Amino acid sequence: MPPIIDEDKCTLCGNCVDICTEDVFFGSKKKQLPRVTYPHECVYCNACVEECPAEGAVRLRLPLPMMLMYKPAPTA
Amino acid sequence: MEIEHIKADVLCVGGGIGGLMAAIRASELGAKAVVAEKGNALHSGKGGGGCDHYLSYIPEIHGPDMDAFIEEMLQTQQRHNFEGLGMNRIRVHIAKTFDIVKMWESWGIPMKYRGEYHYAGHAFPGGFRCLMKYEGRNQKPILTKKALEKGVEIVNRVMVFDLVSDGNKVYGAIGLNTRDEKIVVFEAKSVILGTGGISRLYPSPTPGWFNNIATRLSLTGDGRAMAYRAGAELQNMEMRIQHAGPKYYARFGQATWIGVFRDPQDRPIGPFVTKPERLYGDITPEVNKNIFLEYAQAGKGPVYMDGRGMSQEDLDYMMYWLPHEGNTPLIEHMKADGIDYLKHPVEFMTYDQGSGGRIVTNEEGETSINGLYAVGDELANGVSNASVFGWISGENATLYAKGANIPDGKEIQDLIDEKKGLLEKIRGQKNGPDWKEVNVALQQIMSDYSGALRTEALLDTGLFHLKRLKQKALESIIAGNQHELGRSIEVLNMIDIGELVFICSKERKETRGLHIRRDYPLTNPRLNNKVHIIKEVDHRPVTEWRPTQK
Ligand SMILES: Cc1cc2nc3c(=O)[nH]c(=O)nc-3n(C[C@H](O)[C@H](O)[C@H](O)COP(=O)(O)OP(=O)(O)OC[C@H]3O[C@@H](n4cnc5c(N)ncnc54)[C@H](O)[C@@H]3O)c2cc1C
Ligand code: SF4
Ligand code: SF4
Numbered sequence: 302m303p304p305i306i307d308e309d310k311c312t313l314c315g316n317c318v319d320i321c322t323e324d325v326f327f328g329s330k331k332k333q334l335p336r337v338t339y340p341h342e343c344v345y346c347n348a349c350v351e352e353c354p355a356e357g358a359v360r361l362r363l364p365l366p367m368m369l370m371y372k373p374a375p376t377a
Numbered sequence: 378m379e380i381e382h383i384k385a386d387v388l389c390v391g392g393g394i395g396g397l398m399a400a401i402r403a404s405e406l407g408a409k410a411v412v413a414e415k416g417n418a419l420h421s422g423k424g425g426g427g428c429d430h431y432l433s434y435i436p437e438i439h440g441p442d443m444d445a446f447i448e449e450m451l452q453t454q455q456r457h458n459f460e461g462l463g464m465n466r467i468r469v470h471i472a473k474t475f476d477i478v479k480m481w482e483s484w485g486i487p488m489k490y491r492g493e494y495h496y497a498g499h500a501f502p503g504g505f506r507c508l509m510k511y512e513g514r515n516q517k518p519i520l521t522k523k524a525l526e527k528g529v530e531i532v533n534r535v536m537v538f539d540l541v542s543d544g545n546k547v548y549g550a551i552g553l554n555t556r557d558e559k560i561v562v563f564e565a566k567s568v569i570l571g572t573g574g575i576s577r578l579y580p581s582p583t584p585g586w587f588n589n590i591a592t593r594l595s596l597t598g599d600g601r602a603m604a605y606r607a608g609a610e611l612q613n614m615e616m617r618i619q620h621a622g623p624k625y626y627a628r629f630g631q632a633t634w635i636g637v638f639r640d641p642q643d644r645p646i647g648p649f650v651t652k653p654e655r656l657y658g659d660i661t662p663e664v665n666k667n668i669f670l671e672y673a674q675a676g677k678g679p680v681y682m683d684g685r686g687m688s689q690e691d692l693d694y695m696m697y698w699l700p701h702e703g704n705t706p707l708i709e710h711m712k713a714d715g716i717d718y719l720k721h722p723v724e725f726m727t728y729d730q731g732s733g734g735r736i737v738t739n740e741e742g743e744t745s746i747n748g749l750y751a752v753g754d755e756l757a758n759g760v761s762n763a764s765v766f767g768w769i770s771g772e773n774a775t776l777y778a779k780g781a782n783i784p785d786g787k788e789i790q791d792l793i794d795e796k797k798g799l800l801e802k803i804r805g806q807k808n809g810p811d812w813k814e815v816n817v818a819l820q821q822i823m824s825d826y827s828g829a830l831r832t833e834a835l836l837d838t839g840l841f842h843l844k845r846l847k848q849k850a851l852e853s854i855i856a857g858n859q860h861e862l863g864r865s866i867e868v869l870n871m872i873d874i875g876e877l878v879f880i881c882s883k884e885r886k887e888t889r890g891l892h893i894r895r896d897y898p899l900t901n902p903r904l905n906n907k908v909h910i911i912k913e914v915d916h917r918p919v920t921e922w923r924p925t926q927k
Contacts, residue, residue, distance in 0.1 A: 322416030322425060323594050324534075324555060327860045339860070344588050345706045348420035363626075363710045366583045370624045370724040371716050372681050 303340030310358035317349035385411035388565035393422030395753025396571035398767025426703030427514035432761035433474035454663040463926030487512040498632040566778035572600035602870035614734030615881035636684035653687035681722030742770030809853030
């Protein structure tokens with residue numbers, strides 16, 4: 302869930318900082334690597350990922366308490 | 378804190394689907410329309426991650442009898458959604474839906490699937506399918522662009538938190554900038570509230586976590602709280618709403634899944650489908666959202682959404698729609714964890730969505746206060762409701778604004794001084810609880826004293842402690858910056874809403890739907906067609922029962 306920025310891929314465009322409704326990147330400075338100030342306010346809406354021009358520069362990590370509970374397939 | 382003044386004919390509070398549609402219409406009709414948005418309108422609100430179902434009636438598809446369509450629709454989850462709003466309003470809504478569908482299509486929101494209007498999901502096999510599938514993933518950027526093209530001014534990062542009103546008439550609103558040290562005062566001839574739902578009054582599936590929610594952290598019932606404080610009427614604040622979705626991963630989109638809800642022995646839990654049906658889904662939880670909780674409590678769970686037996690083509694279809702329904706991260710997680718839906722049923726649960734209370738409006742979108750309108754989730758859930766009444770309210774607020782003026786102002790100045798004082802006081806407080814601590818305390822009181830089970834004794838006790846909490850929060854909540862200040866005001870708003878839930882729960886001396894009074898187990902038929910009104914008179918809450926609007 303907290304967004305993770307890949308320093309090597311990020312072009313410092315600031316789109317994610319502008320777009321995030323929850324302002325997870327609050328306090329980030331223009332033309333600098335976005336700062337994930339409030340990771341626990343991310344609602345994993347995916348907007349930052351969708352609006353990022355550099356593929357893979359921002360991704361979301363799903364926190365463990367939210368992993369899906371599925372029924373395992375019976376083993377043969 | 379610096380003060381910025383913005384003037385408008387029509388101020389839309391909230392740049393969600395309802396607020397943007399209202400602003401577009403108002404601007405088109407010549408009004409100076411301003412949208413004040415807490416986040417960034419491009420992806421804010423419940424519609425910000427996308428939606429894929431549009432409730433709509435097309436005579437060529439559903440036949441000429443609109444009432445037959447409405448009757449069918451009211452057997453689904455829309456029954457609770459539109460409860461207490463009156464048939465006239467429902468008819469006005471449904472009759473307008475096809476116009477909006479065509480309008481959205483012309484703006485670039487794809488409303489057709491493979492060249493045709495296509496209805497699927499939220500449906501009983503054999504009945505009307507009332508929800509159109511549409512590609513809503515980019516709906517917010519498209520609506521935002523349209524609003525800007527029409528000349529709407531969008532002010533992002535401003536959280537509006539009170540209305541300027543004389544108790545009879547509204548003529549503006551006051552907000553705080555959530556990034557810069559600024560207060561924004563809107564002087565407006567009419568105001569449309571479209572601040573969406575209430576997301577964290579009750580606990581999320583993960584205790585103490587606020588962001589494991591199907592909607593947005595920033596949807597906190599601000600519209601309802603400020604409408605009430607301005608003297609407007611609210612209704613049915615005690616009614617609880619629930620939603621169902623994947624266990625522990627709070628998400629909307631239950632009706633986008635294809636499959637059968639089954640118990641651990643693979644028995645269907647509902648009577649509607651026995652194999653995955655692309656056009657219907659499994660509507661069982663719309664008949665009873667609590668069903669997953671009931672199974673868990675009876676030791677009969679877990680319950681799974683089971684897609685086994687579906688074709689690869691049906692799976693591709695479902696996976697095509699889930700991203701439009703804001704579920705891309707969920708699909709990514711399934712891929713990463715090797716969850717193959719053709720083999721692995723996924724467990725579902727019931728989530729608590731808080732208060733189903735709403736702002737009282739008529740078919741024109743007017744509230745009980747002159748110049749104040751309300752749209753969207755302030756009244757009922759859904760994209761179709763938000764867009765139709767956004768449009769209608771935008772029109773009526775513009776008409777109203779033509780004959781209205783803004784008194785110059787001592788009242789405005791007094792309010793600015795009072796609110797500035799409150800904000801600066803919070804910013805100046807030290808060593809107290811932050812918003813999260815207050816929010817956890819609020820959630821536990823709501824859940825334990827006004828949650829699944831209610832009695833006079835529990836409600837009295839809970840209300841007493843909620844008032845203590847409010848006092849403590851006002852005196853000590855801390856905020857290190859404007860963002861945290863916004864979060865603090867949000868939680869104070871939710872405490873106000875919580876108080877109304879308690880007061881109205883006490884007054885509803887019956888059991889109805891999810892309002893379960895252990896001390897009043899009967900459903901009182903005398904209250905069948907009544908709405909429960911609450912409003913503030915002389916700084917005190919006053920409740921009343923009133924017949925549902927026709
Ligand atoms: C994942 C998901 C999928 C959904 N799918 C469907 C679907 O397929 N079909 C359907 O009919 N419905 C669907 N819904 C519901 C639908 O999105 C909402 O009913 C609809 O968006 C409501 O519109 P609204 O304008 O009332 O509120 P929202 O779109 O939620 O907008 C409210 C806006 O107000 C802003 N705001 C809040 N408080 C303030 C404040 N104090 N000051 C300024 N701004 C403020 C918010 O930031 C937000 O932008 C879905 C919801 C979710 C979460
Ligand atoms: S996923 Fe959404 S809430 Fe989370 S950081 Fe990205 S834009 Fe913000
Ligand atoms: S949007 Fe992408 S490239 Fe731009 S600042 Fe954010 S992570 Fe970097």
